[in-house]
Amino acid sequence: MTPSMPASPVLKPVVWTIAGSDSGGGAGIQADLATIHDLGCHGCSAITCITAQNSVSVTLVEPVSERMLLAQLDALLNDLPPRVIKIGLLVDQKQINTLATWLGSALREYQARSGNVVCVILDPVMVATCGVRFGDGKRGGNRLDFLPFRGVITLITPNAAELTEFAGRGLTDLSDCHDAAKSLADTLDCSVLAKGGDRGAVWEAETARDLFVCAEADGSSWVHQHKSFLLSSPRVDSCDTHGSGCTLSSAIASVMASGFVLHDAIMVAKAYVSAGIKQSHRPGKGPGPLARTGWPHKLNEFAYISELNSNDPFAEKLKFKTLDERLGVYPVVTELSLLQALLEAGAKTVQLRVKDREDPGLEAKIIEAVRLGRDYHAHVFINDHWELAIKHRAFGVHLGQEDLYQADLPKIARAGIALGVSSHSFFELLFAAQLSPSYIALGHIFATTTKVMPSQPQGLNKLSHYVALLKGQYPLVAIGGIDLNRIAAVKQTRVDDIAVVRAVTEADDPIAAYRSLVDAWESEG
Structure with missing residues (x-):
């Protein structure tokens, strides 16, 4: 059964939507609240304006007073503070300035006082799908200036027409759009998701493609070296896309509120919108609202x-060795003596992790580890050192996400050795899956002290999501802080195998500890 987020309805994370009311129910506040609820969060709303609209046209927009907008925000903050805020339609420059000032003062004060970081997702509703241009409350009005939001928003999600508005010029191709998105990221000091799904977008293709540009200050994306990405999904031939932008941004907010990082939230939200478009329905004459599909x-x-760029490590379709046996309990060790003792104890998969590249005995250790693997008819993986692993014909190599850009992946594939890849999030999991590796490691599940980690512990709830997505596609190995007391809970997620480090290496009797872990893993229901 597919897990839901969050596990307990009592602990639903709070997501705010600050946007306009859509009388047709397909976009705006109505679409946001439906999405937030569908993804397991509690939605609160601060209404910026009342609109008379349906899925075909917008006939009238009336903003609420500044006093009313601020009163809504203050009332919510005093009782239901948010984990994430989504901002939608702001009808004039005065509203932008008012909200930006409030975010920079009241919300910032709350964050300092509580220690809670509140992410803000801005969907700059400047040009609606039906062609209406918002600005100073009327069609064809002055272009809105979002610069007051600099430094207070996490992500902005312009569509193709809005990106052109921000650029202040025509955009001719994908490269031009990328430059415009990077300029916008620098200007507003935030990440940018430029949506290209609308027919007629400059970078339109047979697939629906979005541009994702990371903010330089986004520490969560360090493993991807602040690179820009193109996110491509099969195009759904449907005109039923009314409210798709609202749904995407509120879905991103909801997934982040549930504990996922920005990269993850974008991937999940884009999939959510694609599924919603496929199952949309038409209650009236115009485009129907998106379905809420969970x-x-x-x-x-x-x-x-x-x-x-042309150096995309995933551009070439690669094929790595398929594992013919389960990994079971998979120890990761730094010492050859322990590696040999584990093989003598019956371990069939072991990893040698020597992090010091300046170790004068590095190559000799890898040579000996490979020999031991052959002698004991076991699978020995070499962590990181792929060139030496190829040179000495190791069974396999294990790489972290940051190593995928330095390693010669086609050369590893041609060498016929197995490849294991680490992942720390949905984004990285999907990134790794595109390689068709021999296995994917999911972690770190619990807190660990064996290495400095770029992310927070994933936990069992996230692990359940990862397993539900890729079960049966690749061997999935949970790693990070797993010990004898946690095996039963980990196994309930239906993950295929587990990798262990401290539970073996720091045990008083490593071999006895390993055997106990194996017994527990194989006996738990």
Whole structure:
């Protein structure tokens, strides 16, 4: 059964939507609240304006007073503070300035006082799908200036027409759009998701493609080296896309509120919108509202991730060795003596992790580890050192996400050795899956002290999501802080195998500890 987020309805994370009311129910506040609820969060709303609209046209927009807008925000903050805020339609410059000032003062004060970080997702509703241009409350009004939001928003999600508005010029091709998105990211000091799904977008293709540009200050994206990505999904031939932008941004907010990082939230939200468009319905004459389909759990609903340069490590379709046996309890060790003792104890998969590249005995250790693997008819993986692993014909190599850009992946594939890849999030999991590796490691599940980690512990709830998405596609190995007391809970997620480090290496009797872990893993129901 596919897990839901969050596990307990009592602990639903709070998401705010600050946007306009859509009388047709397909976009705006109504679409946001439906999405937030569908993805397991509690939605609160601060209404910026009342609109008379349906799925075909917008006939009248009336903003609420500044006093009313601020009163809504203050009332919510005093009782239901948010984990994430989504901002939608702001009808004039005065509202932008008012909200930006409030975010920079009242919300910032709350964050300092509580220690809670509140992410803000801005969907700059400047040009609606039906062609209405918002600005100073009327069609064809002055272009809105979002610069007051600099430094207080996490992500902005312009569509193709809005990106052109921000650029202040015509955009001719994908490269031009990328430059415009990077300029916008620098200007507003935030990440940018430029949406290209609308027919007629400059970078339109047979697939629906979005541009994702990371903010330089976004520490959560360090493993991807602040690269820009193209997110491509099969185009759904449907005009039923009314409210798709509102749904995407509120879905991103909801997934982040549930504990996922920005990269993850974008991937899940894009899949959620794709599924919603496929199942949309038409209660009236115009385009129908998107269906609310719950947390996406089908791999083909998720976007393909690619880089915007010729050095994309995923550009070539690769094939790595398929594992013919389960990994079981998979120890990761630093010492050859322990590696040999584990093989003598019956371990069939072991990893040698020597992090010091300046170790004068590095190559000799890898040579000996490979020999031991052959002697004991076991699978020995070499962590990081792929060139030496190829040179000495190791069974396999294990790489972290940051190593995928330095390693010669086609050369590893041609060498016929197995490849294991680490992942720390949905984004990285999907990124790794595109390689068709021999296995994917999911972690770190619990807190660990064996290495400095770029992310927070994933926990069992996230692990359940990852397994539900890729179960049966690749061997999935949970790693990070797993010990004898946690095996039963980990196994309930239906993950295929577990990798262990401290539970063996720091045990008083490593071999006895290993055997106990194996017994527990194989006996738990």
